[in-house]
Structures are given as structure tokens and as C-alpha cells.
Amino acid sequence: MPVLAADYPLLDVFWTMLIFAIWVAWFMVLFRVIGDVFRRDDIGGGSKVLWMFFVIFAPFLGVFIYLISQGKEMNARSMHDLEAQQHAFDEHVKAVASNGGPADEIAKAKGLLDSGAISQVEFDTIKGRAIAGAA
Secondary structure, three states: OOOHHHHOOHHHHHHHHHHHHHHHHHHHHHHHHHHHHHHOOOOOHHHHHHHHHHHHHOHHHHHHHHHHHHHHHHHHHHHHHHHHHHHHHHHHHHHHOOOOOHHHHHHHHHHHHHHOOOOHHHHHHHHHHHHHHHO
16 A cells, blocks of 8 residues: 555645645635625626626636726725724724713713703712712
């Protein structure tokens, strides 16, 4: 029984790993292009169908032409989506984060006092609770 390593030299292993890495990178680029085509809102359905037809039936040519012609816009769309997600996350964190502490409670109560919604006695009570809660 021959040993597998004797029939498959080290350079062949490296070559296989390189080919596999290029194959994985190709699929990453292919799916990124397909995802970008579907997420675009500046073109209609017909244009999307044509791009997909081109990418599916002439994959290398279609992907390379798409990357050459739409590369900068593709990056801009990705950055815009990333900024929108970051903004949404920041807003969510602000919404669920604790209030600003005693100073914020007192400022809100002062606004209510100035608008006439609460009396001076109620303001003093809120202020006392805020200060006591901070200690």
C-alpha cells in the first residue's frame, strides 16, 4: 500500500491550496457582485436581469466588466449602507441607554417648571430624589 504523501509531493499540496484559495476568492467576488446588483435601487428590474444574465452565462467577463464599470459606485453603496447601519445602531444605543443621570433629570424638571406643568414644590421633590439617587 503506497503512502499518499509519496504520490502527492509538497509543491502539489501548495498548488492545490493556492487553487482552492483563488476559487474561494472568486466565489466571494461573484456573490458580492450578485448582492450589489440586487441591492441597487438606481436601476430597474430589466437592467438587473441583464446584469444577472451576463454574470451567469459569461461569469468571468460579466463579473470583471461589472467591477470595472460599477466598482466605485459599488463601494459608495457599501459605505452608505454601512453608515446607515452605524447610525441606526447609534440611535438604538442612545434610546436604550440610561438617562443622563441626576443633572438630566433636574434639567427636565426645570423645563417642566418653566412651562408651568409642575409647581415649585414638585420641582423641589424631583430635584431632591435626583440628588439622593446620585449619592
